[in-house]
Amino acid sequence: MTKVILFAVVILVSVSGCTDADREKMLTNWGKEFTIEMYSGGQLVRTWTSSGKVSTEQGSDGYFFKDKATGKLVEVSGDVVITNVN
Numbered sequence: 001m002t003k004v005i006l007f008a009v010v011i012l013v014s015v016s017g018c019t020d021a022d023r024e025k026m027l028t029n030w031g032k033e034f035t036i037e038m039y040s041g042g043q044l045v046r047t048w049t050s051s052g053k054v055s056t057e058q059g060s061d062g063y064f065f066k067d068k069a070t071g072k073l074v075e076v077s078g079d080v081v082i083t084n085v086n
Contacts, residue, residue, distance in 0.1 A: 032049070034084055035048070063075070064076075
């Protein structure tokens with residue numbers, strides 16, 4: 001029981017200093033689908049739909065996600081537009 005309380009306190013403290021966008025990104029996007037569009041020279045060259053959250057690693061300029069159509073991990077960088085479908 002104390003682990004649950006400790007976990008709740010950690011979540012509340014970590015979220016309290018966040019902006020609305022940060023809270024939305026951290027707490028409510030798990031399991032939602034996203035459309036990922038990749039552009040080159042201003043032209044759309046590829047589109048994917050994720051099966052869940054699109055993530056990035058600290059210090060990276062790219063994103064990674066699981067492609068809904070193939071079930072494979074996709075990593076992208078460059079001119080990318082990510083839109084929440086839900």
